[in-house]
Amino acid sequence: MNIKLLTCIYLCFFILISNSVTSKEFDKELIRQHLQTTSYSIDADASAIVLYENTSIELSYLYNSLRKKYTYHKLVKILKADALHEADVHLWYKENYFGKAQKIKGATYNLSGTEVLKDEIEKDDILEKDIAKRVNTVSFSLPSVKIGSVIEYSYEIYSTSADLLFTWQIQEKYPKLESVFSMEYPPTLEFTSISHIGATSKTFQYEEDAEKSADDFAYFSKNASTFHKSFWKKKNIPAVNDEPFVQNKHNNAQRLEMQVTGIYTSIGVQHFNNSWDKINHELWIEQRYKNMLFDKNSFFDKVLDSLVTPSMSAREKTKAIYTYVRGHYHCNKKTDRISNTDLWKLDEAEDVNVAEINALLTGMLIKAKLPAALILMSTTASVSPIESFPVLDRINYIACAVKADSDQLLLDASDPNNVFGTLPGYCYNGYSWILGNTGQGVNLTPDLLLNRTIYNMKISGFTDSTATMELTKKVGVINSAAYRKAWAKNKDQVQKDLNSIKELLPDNITILATHLDNEYNPDTNLVIRYSCMLNLDKGPNMYLNTNLIKNYKTNPFKSEIRKVPVEFPCKSESVFFTSITLPADMQPDTLAQPTAISYNGGEMHYKKIMSYVPEIHLLTISSSFDINTTSYDADMYPTMKEFFQKVIDNSNEMITIKRKYSK
DSSP: OOHHHHHHHHHHHHHHHOOSOOOOOOOHHHHHHHHHOOOOTTOTTOSEEEEEEEEEEEEEEETTEEEEEEEEEEEEEEOSGGGGGGGEEEEEEEOSSSOEEEEEEEEEEEEETTEEEEEEOOGGGOEEEEEETTEEEEEEEOSSOOTTOEEEEEEEEEEEEOOOEEEEEOSOSSOEEEEEEEEEEOTTEEEEEEEEOOSOOEEESSHHHHHHOOSSEEEEEEEOSSOEEEEEEEEEEOOOOOOSSOSOGGGGSOEEEEEEEEEEETTEEEEOSSSHHHHHHIIIIITOHHHHHHSOOTHHHHHHHHHOOTTSOHHHHHHHHHHHHHHHOOBOOSSOOOSOSOHHHHHHOSOBOHHHHHHHHHHHHHHTTOOEEEEEEOOTTSOOOOSSSOOGGGOOEEEEEEEETTEEEEEOOSSTTOOTTOOOGGGOOEEEEEOSSSOEEEEEOGGGOEEEEEEEEEEEOOOSSEEEEEEEEEOOHHHHHHHHHHHHHOTHHHHHHHHGGGGTSOTTEEEEEEEEEOTTOTTSOOEEEEEEEEEOOOSSEEEEESOSSOSOSSOSOOOSOOOSOEEOSSEEEEEEEEEEEOOTTEEESOOOOOEEEEETTTTEEEEEEEEEETTTTEEEEEEEEEEOOOEEOGGGHHHHHHHHHHHHHHHTOEEEEEETTOO
16 A cells, blocks of 8 residues: 555544543633733742643554644633733654644733633644755744733644654743643553653543642543553642752753653564663664764874874864864754764864764774763753663763873864863763763763863052952963853953953942953953042041942842752852052051851852961952852751842941051
């Protein structure tokens, strides 16, 4: 039989047998109530409230291929202008004989007096577009949307599913009054579920009872001979709130992940993707990553001959090759899989992605007889991987690891401003996997990163009303990379960032000139030099803050209660050194006592020391603030908040400098 005809017949049959509870109708009276509501107790400050959300996935397995019907229905109340974008909907799907987006409906509800007005989208409002090979997008905007509107839309997508992971993202940007998720699949499929919900559901015998339940968390399941069905409903879900010092907010959000990990056959269950070792075998052997890296790539030879010599150390060879790849290839997008395991074809491509650039780097290092490997990881834009089980969709980045002399170096050549030996901060997101004959797991945490910033201030040249100050800021290597990347995108940002130090300085200091060193060398620290004028009071006493520059002017921890861990982006050392050469007629009245404040056995530490040498009229003040551990449980929050306040109070301490012979 013609395969196209067979698929069409199967599609029609699949649509006809789909009869489960996937959504519900909302009457005008309920819509009217929500249109009249201007604030919700779940979050009085929310910009929008998801009134109802229903995701239904129905799977079948035919001719060694998964077929998927995905149904989605959403009802949202718009409360503020910054949520109006919710009316713009974009759907993606893979187009083939089975792929199709259909039954697209959308409407906006508004009040006119007490009358509910319904404005529906028209067929001509739906825009379909091919965006890549076999990938289509469907877009539409709901009409007449304004603050106070209720919007509703639904659609179905049919596809030959290459996905093995199906996720219920329970907690998102806006609070939800009710969210429903259901899956129906043949008993030949085995799923592994990973839950991050933190609540116990009430189980029901019938789906209809679970759907109508007033319980905050309801569950139903049925295992029949021809299908398995699972249904979850959760109510009163708060939004994921942005809090200071959260490295990855996705880790804290409620979600449920269902990953296909096996197929039942006549000889038992055929398992796959249920261990890191199987992921390693799939990529290393089945997808030919080993061959890609170790096969003869003759186009490397000429390049390597010009880059490395036998007398160079392993580190020197690594840096030479890395610098070449970093500067030679242009990265067209940050995340994607390797499109072609023939490296010579990637070398000839105009644009390559992160994974491909780092594959070229790894292959070139191996060609130079250096022990390099690809490393799979997740960025902080994705949920962190876990050692016990590999969730495929969490892996969204590939970099390079190499042993050079005694150092283990992590390399990402995809950006000209990435630092040699250090990955971008967003790559330090937990468990990662180094591909190889056996492969091995490594834990990439922000504790592996150190950003050391040094401020040096010299004050001299006193007059009755002014003094001169030379300020040098040696920016930490992590922040230096961030500055360079921002400046590469927007040159106007350079002066804005240089001027930002004004916010840290006292109001009586004026910046006269600025000079920037090392702007274009990504493997060095940026050095910023400021020439300043210090405006002084003319009275008998001069008052100076003992910390002219502070880490924090106010406590960054505002809330009384915190529910998520405190996560700093990296370990940090901030060093401040001030030297003041006073005139002969001035001297400090008293010196502050040495200060040392530690948190949790030195995981964070602040200290300050002052000294005065009268023979040369030199007053020095040195202070430092170190963060030596980057992650702290939420129950440590109260004592951490107290520690920060002590540091800030000490930073605000003043010193009096007297004129000896004032009248």
